[in-house]
Amino acid sequence: MSLPDRAPFTDMSVFLKSVQWPVMPEVGQALIRTLNDEDADTYTICRIIGKDPALTATLLRMANSAMFGLSGTVDTLERAVSVVGMSKVRSRALSVCVAHSCNLPTGIDRLEFWRYSMLCAGYAQWLADLCDVDDQEAWLCGMMLRLGEINLGQARPSSLPQIEAKPIKPGERWLRQRQLVGFDEGEVTAELVQHWDFPEALVQGLRHTAQPLVSNEFRKLSVVLNLAARLAETGPITPEALNELPVILLEMLHLEPTTLLLDAPDADSLADVSAFKV
Template sequence: MPLKDMMNKAQQLPNIPKVVQELIESFGNEDINTDDIAKKLASDQVLTAKVLRMANSARYGGNRKIGSVNDAVVVLGFNALRTLVLASGLTSAFKAPEGFDIKQFWRNSFTCAALCKWLAKFTKLDSEIAFTCGMMHNIGGLLIHILTPDKAIVIDSAVGQGQDRKQIQDRQLGFDFTEAGAELAQSWRFPQEIVDAVRFQLSPEQPAPYAKTVYLAMFILSLNASKQPEQMLAEFPDHIAKSIGIDVDQMKNRLAETKAIDSGLDELLG
């Protein structure tokens, strides 16, 4: 199925809430009216309830009670609040296809997002944008499972036998999850830097700094899961890390932190 045809089918997917769409469009907009956004968010009671529950968790709210969206803006800051709203809106927008563990999908996405945010601290990149890139990095994979479930099963089986996911998707579909995800992100009007992060996450030679962050995050995930971590550490892509301003020695000295990294968003999954 050509990617264009699949994206036309994607119009059948549930729409994300309008306030989430406005928050997506607020990236890079220094003139955003946070009061106006807060009012619109407050009008969506389900989304507000989820966001406030997360905002009052130990990870975000600390000891202060956050009783309203305006309180959340003050305590968390607009950028962190936007991240919570995006996470809430995205996890609510998709229904799991039969046999697909969507909770595990989002856990994996949130873990990658948390690693991207951790890596951004060693750079001059925006940590909340980095988190969003990680959260969105495999959205194309979810789209493929929803819109082409039969082929997705064949692809998963091939991957389970050791084949490369990108290559088998190219053969079966004519495109891969990075292309599908980038097209979806573009259709939702995410800023170009996030679209590029999704599209080029497997091509770190591209001049897309957030794509390099996703690439490094996925390498660290593999490193932490490896039975031969010393060998993988020796193969760490230092040049990619250096290209986005990371002090590699400093980062490697703190890699142990990533084994227990937590996005703080598991509550969204119930």
């Protein structure tokens, strides 16, 4: 791999001066505030989402698709919440707000980007369920993990073709990002969601995704996201994909490849990007 035309950043504060954060819509901001509010209830969530008719319509389409896994017709937000829970509806609503606020730079394939993000989210939720991690926080973080690459592309546009050059082995994108720009997408996404006032646990979970063993504090969420991102890079879960996962990370979560294979979700059902207008 050739060297970048400019030296990689070594100081995050300097890097941040070269990027522009996407603007979270008001509904998204209100939903983020509920993540820090223990008193937020179904009425609160539905009232916030209901202020945006387009978002409401999108969520109802999602509720009647394979994404929610429901049978029958869901025609109101209240019905969707009563069936799948407030946390799931909120995380899906936030994902739509996030996707609509982000403009992908030239050099990133939009369809591939969001399919990867949804697949990472789905795998993160699946793994979280197996190791006592909040599955909806994991889903949302998995969906947002790669957002930092947008800002890496803003700071070093010439690096994107090298970062995205195929083939990309699981975990290799992070290595390329650090080599070419100085930081990986998880570190930058952490700065973004901190700017958006997401809970600190999610910020730190994202920050240490690529290198979960470097952190002074063991964070299950970071390990879950690391494994989910690696699996999303390969697509459908196969014995080969599971065997390539870092053994030490699997052991930290008490997971076995053979057991995971028996319980693996269908990749196609997880990677529905229709709500993102790809």
